[in-house]
Amino acid sequence: MNYFSYLRQKILEVLLKLEKDEVIPKGLNHSHITVEFPRDPKHGDLSTNAALVLAKLAKLKPSDLAGLIIEHLTLLPEVNDAEAAGPGFINIRLSSNFWWDRLREIVADGTNYGNSDIGRGIPVNIEYVSANPTGPLHVGHARGAVIGDALASILSKAGYNVTKEYYINDAGTQVDVLARSLYLRYQECHGAKIEQMPDGLYPGSYLVDIAKLLKEKDGDKWMSASEKEWLAPFRKFAIDAMMDLIREDLDLLGVRHDHFSSERIMVEKGRVNEVVKFLEGQGLTYTGILEAPKGKKLDDWEERPQTLFRSTQFGDDIDRPIKKSDGNWTYFASDMAYHLDKFKRGFFEMIDIMGADHGGYIKRMDAAVNALTQGQGSLDVKLCHMVNLMENGKSIKMSKRSGAFTKLRDVLDLVGKDVVRFIMLTRKNDAPLDFDLRKVMEKSRDNPVYYVQYSHARCHSVLRHAKEVFEKLELTPDAIEKAPLELLSDSGELLLIKQMAAWPRTLENAAEAREPHRIAYYLIELSGTFHALWTKGAKEDTSLRFVTDNNKPLTLARLVLVGALASVIASGLQVIGVEPVKEMK
């Protein structure tokens, strides 16, 4: 359980009682009442601002109101004592029994501990990666992939009904370029010489392999064909091969989508036409001429009438074109159709994970969702900032042109999936992230991946060691039930329990704020508390050792503690897709 919301509920009950007794007026707004960690642990386990928030409305002094609340709070069995402090906070100390009960709860729930139902089964669609099918993934894509995937797990654990989706941009001119690039490689396979890849085509060597496959399949059947004939089949072959490649990359990263949507199919089914017709019916389109953008020099700028969407009616800065000069729909138009499609599939809540370079796109997409769903659908766009790939403090430039183009697969080979996933979450998504290849491989305190994995491995090391010392020591449900947890009274031990007990709240907060990085930070902190307790037992006070040779009951209680910790860490790592290893190699 989330003990913060549990205690908050208890406080609200006290307030109702006070209302009933006509000590305070009825119908006060409780929404600003919070229950949280006091900044200073000396202030107790929990702190609430209830008296501060309500004092004015109740026409009482904060300290007086606090006194009234405290009177009732101290009657609760889980509350040891409560006192007013500072400008009117109420500091609450919970009983040790309460904490030992939390420990039992953790062990009983295993990695399900922290599951929540705040999502109430609401369907949420989260779209991420959606990289163009024109080449393998690079490191920048990995950030969106990891953030999206972790967020999906978090929301799912918090009780939402999550669908993970990938939108394949297989309809624009870029995929024609891809087809042409493939055709050149195909010709090359049949002996033609390519001095240099023409400008604008994709030079990547991955197309060479695909051309070979195509040669095996079709032989020289396309060599004398006209572009009109080969373009479509080459495009399809290339896109399929690229998507296979991308799926392989994602698989290596441990990312799996539930659903792949194709832009091309969307267009072919006439979905874009439907959307535009709908907007026309609403009077939300018109033919107009946009002004040239300021601050950006465009040599080939020419004024031209375009079909525009009145996105300004929904908060956008300018109206946006939905039809290109060649008569095709813009990318924006098909993206509108795609989001409407998601909505029609039952997703009122949509999340898009995009790169920071798409920042300017949010307002128009938000406007579109608003217009198309008549305000019923909501779109939350999470922007992922740049990944600055480095080696020993020096930036490695990422570009498809230069040879230094850094493929995700190469980085995964080098450092492994766990490192990539964890490091991507060590910064909030809207800040740039440094990813230093050398640093993330270090096995030291600097490297949070190892720090956290080590704490998990250490737990298992303790459990293994205990089995050697005590024969027939099994953590069976019965043994756990009977374990004398009241022996866990050291401040370090209690602190560890308290932090573990905060896991459900951390998870719920991460889900509500949609901020996966909070999980990573929580795990680092929790690991730190454990390492400290471990060293305290190893050095300062050997009576704190988890495995105490001549004291089986005490050892048993501590093994419950260590086992619980292992399961909370494992649960946290699972949520962000990192392997909870039992041994460090």
Next chain:
RNA sequence: GGCCCCGUAGCUCAGCUGGAUAGAGCAUCGGAUUUCUAAUCCGACGGUCACAGGUUCGAAUCCUGUCGGGGUCACCA
């Protein structure tokens, strides 16, 4: 020029959606190793939360403006 993001310790960053004396890691300095795996721990040093106003019991957090850094700005996707 418009829009979006960022500005917190020498460096890299957290800060639980407005709470009490602003926290970690790195770096620097000083300690702990016959280990339940030191891939770890303990201590010291270090801040005008960019700046100026405003909102209120209370601001790193919300609002306005200024400065600085990054991204982005028809037809591409």
